[in-house]
Amino acid sequence: MGPNINIPAASDMDWGLIGSTVVTGLVVVFLILAILVLFLVLFGAIFKAINNAGSKKAQLKQAAHNPAAPHVPEAPAPAAPDDDDYIDEDDEEIIAVIAAAIAAYGAAEGKQYRIAGIKRPRGARSGWSSAGIADNMRGFMN
DSSP states (O other): OOOOOOOOOTTTSOHHHHHHHHHHHHHHHHHHHHHHHHHHHHHHHHHHHHHHHHHHHHHHHHHHHOOSSOOOOOOOOOOOOOSSOOOOHHHHHHHHHHHHHHHHHHHHHTOOOOOOOOOOOTTOOOHHHHHHHHHHHGGGOO
16 A cells, blocks of 8 residues: 555645735735836836937937038048058948948938048958958858
8 A cells, every 4th residue: 555644634724824825925926026017117217218318418419510501511521540440442432332322312311411430440350350260160150
């Protein structure tokens, strides 16, 4: 025969303790959920206020740069090469193509855009460096 297990009869159980344990568990779970909802609403309000402040600054900045008179687009001035910026002939061609694409996009919308400046991102790799990395990684891509 199997092991002797004593299962209490229904009359021996303390139903008050069982009920209070269930009610306490439910109250704790829903209280924690309410606290989480409160935090989410609070953080949402904080981030909305931060975004609204940032958009107001952008609108004020844009209003300062857009006078009522029509703007005549200026030819983009070539950026002075710094120690960090290296401009080569290919870069000038790419800049010209991007400027033409922006001008065409603006003409299609009836707006005029101006390129404020062009700067090579830090950590940009040369073509030779990218080719070397791709060659070294080729065995791992299969």
